[in-house]
Amino acid sequence: MNDWIGLKTAGATLNLPITSLYTVSLLVSSLAPLARASGSGAAVRRNFPAGQGTGCFPMLRHGVTMSQGLFGTAFFTLTGMHELHGVGPVQPAALRRSVAVGSGGSPWAVGDHSLASWQSDTILDEMMVYDLNSNPLNNNDWAFALTECFHITAFALSIGTIMLVDFRLLGLGLKHESARKLLKDTGLWTLAGLVIVITSGLVIFSSDPIHYLYNEAFRWKITALVVGIIYNYTIHRKVAMSNFSPGVGALTGLVSVLIWVSVLFGGLWIAFV
Template identity: 30%
Template sequence: MSLQSVALWLSETPLALELADSNWLFGTVEALHVAALTLVIGSIALVDLRLIGVGPARGTAQEVLERLVPFTLVGFGFALASGSVLLFANPIGYSENFWFAAKFSLLALAGINALVFHLFAQRKLAEPGSVIPRISGAISLSLWLGIVIAGRWIGYTL
């Protein structure tokens, strides 16, 4: 089964048809998606800036991480759910869109970076002068900036 045939099938589902027919559904889901992304990006930015050493957050990097990761996870869950619904609005267009592919490629890289951080770099937080958490924070911040930029371009290129 090709990507095009999956996109065509998605475009004929009841959810896709409801998104196309409704005057308010798409806008509501999109607003929820933006709100969820704000929670994700805001919490990640605070953690990353603290890791880099320029963050305004009080406490150690570990304390900031422990306080904010739950917000990131909740926001990501809502962003994933709302983004999945938005996909049904134009699955064929999304499947052919460069910026959509770029956003998901960057999301995959951000996920890998987060996994590497939690498995390896987080242990270095207690070591004074360790650059590994700083590098991980800078990579994360750059990837999430790219995700936001790619996401905004999707809307302008569909």
């Protein structure tokens, strides 16, 4: 437990030259939007999962997992997000410039450019000309609704199972079971739920990226989600696994409930702002 951040394990496990090479490739892959013009973007996208896989598997084999500590959590959250971004629907959505160019005035042009502070103008411009009608979610009667159904029912699987542990930390619900045991029993379901929620969420996001990026509630929700995931796999997990005092347990559980409730509120509020 001395190494709960996990840097020691990671330092002993990582192959530094190879990792450096991947890091450089990763940064170079940010130039993919430019490379796409010369036709090499697809190659980058094709080879990308393989490269990331060879990075992840040795870590998993040596016991560096998402729940192993701060390092593991940060590593797998970020690479997971990056992986989804690389092969998932967001990427083509952001880059399908050629489809939309020449399709006339965008019906969803936005005037507020405050977002540009953290998104490069180039990417933003490309997203703004992405033709929304090319997304199955927008030209099929059922696709969007069905995706939302997956998203919503998986709340119980992801956030709900985390809340069961929170309630236990608060001294409610499954009291006969230790928080440590409950965490182990629910952990895999939570992870499965988070994967479903995030994947379906990214699909929903792709239906209108700019609309969501400019939506205050959406930005609040995503911030709370990232905070929630990191909190869940670090402090929350560390406390649940320890012999916590009732006060510490209650505080940890309460903070967790508040974070996840704010994620849910943020999600609902997207439709009301």
